[in-house]
Amino acid sequence: MDVRTLIETQEKSLSNWTVEPEQHASDALNILAKKGANAVLVVKDSVLKGVITKHDFVERFLIKGEAMTDKTRALHLMSPNPTTISPSCSLEKALKVFTKNRYHCLPVVENQRLLGFISLEEVVDAIIHAHDSLLGYSLDQQPTPHLQLADDAEDSIYASLVDKVTNLTQDFYGDLVGQVKSELEQIKMIYEEGPLNLSHLKILFCGESSKSLRITRMALQSTGGTIDYAETVDKGEKYIYEGNYQIVILDKRMIKLSAIARDKNPNTKIVLLTAESPDEYIPRLAPYPYVNNIVSLSKSDYKFTLKGVLSTIKKITTGDIFGIEKYLESGTKIYKETIEGSDHRLSAIDHMKDYFRDVGLTKALTTRISMVAEELLLNAIYDAPVDQDGEALYNTLDRRVAVKLRPEQMAHFTYGCDGSYVGVAAIDPFGSIKKNTVFKYLESCYSDQAGSVDTTKGGAGRGLYMIVEGADLVVFNVRPGFRTEVAAFFAIDRHEAKRIGRSSFHYFVDAA
The missing domain is CATH 3.40.50.2300 (Response regulator)
Incomplete structure (x- = not known):
C-alpha cells in the first residue's frame, strides 16, 4: 500500500486545512484551534508554498512577545519549502520519514501540486490494518x-x-x-x-x-x-x-x-x-x-x-453481573466488609484507607476515593432500603441520624487494587434503584437544578452526582428486587485517567 491509496480513502477536504499566503494569520490559527490540527498548509493555485505549525505561533507571539496586527499574514509565519512526500511512496518509507524528522504530518505533492496530507497516526493505523x-x-x-x-x-x-x-x-x-x-x-x-x-x-x-x-x-x-x-x-x-x-x-x-x-x-x-x-x-x-x-x-x-x-x-x-474483579486484572485480591449501619461505614472506610496507604497510593488519590466511598455507603444505607411495598425506609432522614440495619438489610463494601486501577463498591440486597431515577437526579445536578426531582430526598441526588464526577468510571449493576452494586474505579496514573476521559459511566440491568 502506498501514500496515494491512503489519501484516496480520506474524506477530509483540503480547503478546510489550507490558507493562502495573503490571508490573515488568524485564519490559520482558527484552523489549528477548531480542527485540533498540528499544522496548516499555505497554498497558492494548488501549489504548496509553506507550512504553519502551532510552534510558529508560540515562538512568535508568546516566546518573542511580538504582536499580531491586522497586517500579519500567513506568509509572515510560514516555513517555506517544507518537506513533502510523493504519492507513490510506500507507507513503510513514509513512516521512516516521519520518525526520522519527528513530523506530525506531511504534505503529499506531485509535480508541485498539493494532493493532500497524511498524519503519522494515519500511517501507523494503515500499516496495522494492512x-x-x-x-x-x-x-x-x-x-x-x-x-x-x-x-x-x-x-x-x-x-x-x-x-x-x-x-x-x-x-x-x-x-x-x-x-x-x-x-x-x-x-x-x-x-x-x-x-x-x-x-x-x-x-x-x-x-x-x-x-x-x-x-x-x-x-x-x-x-x-x-x-x-x-x-x-x-x-x-x-x-x-x-x-x-x-x-x-x-x-x-x-x-x-x-x-x-x-x-x-x-x-x-x-x-x-x-x-x-x-x-x-x-x-x-x-x-x-x-x-x-x-x-x-x-x-x-x-x-x-x-x-x-x-x-x-x-x-x-x-448472568453473573456483580463484582469489581470483572474490571480489575485477573487474580486481584478483593477485600469485603459487611456494613451493619451508618456508624460502621466510618471504620470500613478507615480500613480501606489503611490498605491503600500500605500499597502506596498518594494521599490525594486516597482522599478522592474516600469521598466517593462515603457517598456509596450513604446510598446503600439510607437510599437503598425499601419495605415490601417498595417504599423507602430511611432516605428522608438527615444523614446525621444513625441507622442500624437489620441482618437482611445489611450492605457490603468491597475494594481492591491491581496496580493500575482501584475499585470500590457498595452492594445492597434490595435492587430498588431505577435507571430513570438515577438519570433524572444526575440530569438535575448537571443543569444546576438539584432538588427539583424529589424535594423530600435528603441529598437531592447530589450524592450520585459526586460519585459519577469523583471517579474515573462508575458502574451500576442492578438486578431489580434483588441486589444493586454501585462500583467506582480510579486510574492510579493521572495520565491514564486523562486518556479515559471525564466521568465515564456504565449502567447494566439484569432482569433475571
Missing part, C-alpha cells in the same frame, strides 16, 4: 470455522504481528511504539483472561468506524459468535428486520435502531456505546427507556473500551 490477515481474518469479513485458531497459533501470529510493527516503528519517539503495541495487546487480552465463547449468539454491531470500535469488533469476532456489522442506519435496520439478534450494540448515531430492535424482539439486549460524558448523553436517552446497558468508550484508551464491552457481553451471556 496486516490484519495475520490474525486469520479481515476486518470486513466474518470469521469462518476453519479460521478459528488454536492457542499456540494465536500466540505465534500475535508475536509475529508485534515484531512486524515494532520493526517498522523502531525509531518512533515518545510513547508511539507503546501505543501501537498496546492496540495489539488489547486484542490478545481476551485470550489471557479466559475464553469468551459466543458461538451460540448472534450480535449486531452498529457504529461508525473508529480505532476503539474496530478493536472491540475484532475481539468479538474472535469469540466464535455470528457478528454482523453495519456502518449506516439503513444497513442496521435491514439486518434487524432480516435477522434475530440476541444482542444489538449501538453507538449514539444509531440509537434510534434500539426501538426497531426492541419491536422486533423484546428480549434483545441493547448496548449503547458512547464517548460522551453523562451530562451530554443522559438527556438524549429519554425516548429510549429500554436501553438498559450503557458502556463508556475512550477515544484513546482502547483497553478501557475493550474491557467495558467484553465485561458487559459476559454479564449478558452468563
